[in-house]
Each structure stands twice: as C-alpha cells, then as structure tokens.
Amino acid sequence: AQTVTQSQPEMSVQEAETVTLSCTYDTSESDYYLFWYKQPPSRQMILVIRQEAYKQQNATENRFSVNFQKAAKSFSLKISDSQLGDAAMYFCAYRTNTGNQFYFGTGTSLTVIP
Amino acid sequence: ETGVTQTPRHLVMGMTNKKSLKCEQHLGHNAMYWYKQSAKKPLELMFVYSLEERVENNSVPSRFSPECPNSSHLFLHLHTLQPEDSALYLCASRLGDFYTFGSGTRLTVV
Numbered sequence: 466a467q468t469v470t471q472s473q474p475e476m477s478v479q480e481a482e483t484v485t486l487s488c489t490y491d492t493s494e495s496d497y498y499l500f501w502y503k504q505p506p507s508r509q510m511i512l513v514i515r516q517e518a519y520k521q522q523n524a525t526e527n528r529f530s531v532n533f534q535k536a537a538k539s540f541s542l543k544i545s546d547s548q549l550g551d552a553a554m555y556f557c558a559y560r561t562n563t564g565n566q567f568y569f570g571t572g573t574s575l576t577v578i579p
Numbered sequence: 580e581t582g583v584t585q586t587p588r589h590l591v592m593g594m595t596n597k598k599s600l601k602c603e604q605h606l607g608h609n610a611m612y613w614y615k616q617s618a619k620k621p622l623e624l625m626f627v628y629s630l631e632e633r634v635e636n637n638s639v640p641s642r643f644s645p646e647c648p649n650s651s652h653l654f655l656h657l658h659t660l661q662p663e664d665s666a667l668y669l670c671a672s673r674l675g676d677f678y679t680f681g682s683g684t685r686l687t688v689v
Contacts, residue, residue, distance in 0.1 A: 469621065498676070508667060509581055510680035556622070565610060565629060567678070569622035 467492045469559050471570035478547045479578050485532075486542045486573045488557030494518075496562040499533065499540045504572070505553040513555070516540065544575075552577045582606045585670050585681035593689055594660060600684045602653040602670030609674055611653040613645060616667040616683070628653060629673075660688045 468491045478484035490499070501513040516524045516533050523531050528545045544551055557570040583604045592598050602611065610629035614622045627634035628647040635645075642664075644656040653670060665688045670681040 474619070502680075507682060508669075508685075509682045510669065510671075511581075512678070565612075565627050565634060565673075566624050567622070571619055571621050 467494075467559055467561070467568045469557050469568050469570040471557055471573050473573045474571070475574045475576070477576040477578055478544070480547055480549060482547055483543060483545045484547055484575065486544075486555050486557075486575070488540045488542070488570055490538050490540065490557070490559050490568075492538070492559065492561075494561050498560045498562070499531075500558040500560070500567070501529070501531070501540075501542045502556045502558060502569075503551075503553045504556060505550075510556070514542065547577050549577050549579060551575060581679050581681065583670055583672050583679050583681035585668075585684050587684060588682065589685045589687075591687045591689060592657070592660065594662075596660075597656070597658040599657065600655040600668055600670075600686075602655075602672075602681055603651060604672040604679070605651055606672060606679060607674060608672035608677075608679070609650055610672065611647060611650075612671040612673070613653065613655050614669040614671065616669055622669070625655075657686075660686075662688050664688050 470489045497518045499516045502510045503513050504510050514526045514529050530543045532541045554572045556572045559568045586601045613625040616622050625639045626645040646654040667683045669683045
C-alpha cells in the first residue's frame with residue numbers, strides 16, 4: 466500500500482529565509498507522480514509543484530524547488546526567500562501513473578515570521 | 580475561485596438530520612472526488628466518479644451516499660451522522676493530470 470509520511474507537523478521560518486519541508490513515501494511502483502500542495506486559510510488546495518518519478522531532474526517553480534531522492538523515497542520541498550503569503554498547511558501527495566487516487570501526508574503547518 | 584465550487588461553505592447538523600453537500604465544476608473535467616480532511620490525519624479518499632470507474636473506499640460508512648448525476652455535479656448525501664464525522668469535506672475534479680480542488684465544506688455534527 467502507498468503511504469506518505471510528513472514527520473514535521475509544524476515548521477517556522479523567518480521572512481526572506483529558506484525552509485525545507487520533509488516528505489517520505491512508500492511504494493512498490495516504479496512510475497508515479499509526487500506533488501506538494503499548499504492549503505492556506507481559505508482551505509483551497511493549491512498545487513505548488515509536481516515531479517514525475519521517471520525524471521531525474523528536480524522540479525523547480527520560482528522560489529519552490531524539490532529534492533527528489535527516488536532510491537530513498539524522499540521528496541522534500543525547499544522554499545527560498547520565504548514570504549508572509551507562504552504561510553499555510555503544506556501537503557505532500559503521491560499518485561500512481563495509472564491510478565485515479567492521491568495519497569496524502571498529514572501535512573506540515575508553516576508559519577512565516579515577519 | 581478555482582473553478583470547483585462547493586456549497587455550503589459551513590454546515591452544522593444534528594445527528595438525526597439529513598443534508599447534502601454539493602460540488603460543481605464547469606472546467607470540462609471528467610472525474611470528480613470526495614475527500615475527508617480531519618485534523619492530524621492524511622486526507623482520506625471517500626469516492627471517485629469518472630468515465631472509467633466509480634471507486635468507493637470500503638471504510639466509508641453507509642451514512643455517506645454519493646451521487647453524480649452528470650460530469651459537472653457531485654453530491655454527498657448525509658444522514659444519521661456521528662460527531663466523529665465532523666471534518667472538512669473537499670471536492671476535487673480532474674482532467675488528465677490536472678486536478679483542481681474546491682474550498683471545502685466545514686461540517687460540524689452536534
């Protein structure tokens with residue numbers, strides 16, 4: 466069974482600094498997708514970044530980048546130059562290549578300190 | 580707004596009530612989902628409706644009943660709920676690899 470683990474329930478970062486959120490997953494599949502979603506107080510889940518497992522290159526979206534270690538089944542999110550608007554719950558998620566279903570972690574609550 | 584609209588935004592209901600949650604999308608997506616989000620737990624997939632399949636999580640109690648009359652609308656009918664059913668219920672839709680979530684209905688069962 467696929468599981469996604471986020472071991473950091475809460476994290477904080479000073480504005481303009483860099484923070485890394487951790488995520489590990491368990492799967493026997495070789496082809497899959499990994500995601501980071503942001504959920505601000507508005508409750509809407511917003512896609513931050515996505516990684517295809519067959520790609521060795523780490524995905525990057527502006528200030529957001531991932532460190533994807535396939536052998537270690539690790540998928541961390543780095544937020545550079547943190548902004549107040551980055552404060553939210555962040556969820557790591559996994560989806561198989563063929564499946565309809567996401568598997569989510571328990572989330573990390575990120576606080577940005579002015 | 581993301582294009583996936585959920586109503587109501589908040590709902591308080593007694594254990595003997597019957598209510599329905601509604602999800603609507605006009606993005607042309609062809610799959611829709613219900614997720615339950617409880618504090619300190621992973622999001623739990625409840626139901627999936629798509630052209631290819633309907634998937635139910637067998638652990639979802641029968642007091643939750645989904646209905647998908649067409650590809651744009653998804654309902655979750657609720658009856659005789661328990662206090663532990665209080666949670667945020669999220670709807671999502673999908674086309675290919677693109678998923679869009681709604682803002683959820685915050686349900687409180689008293």
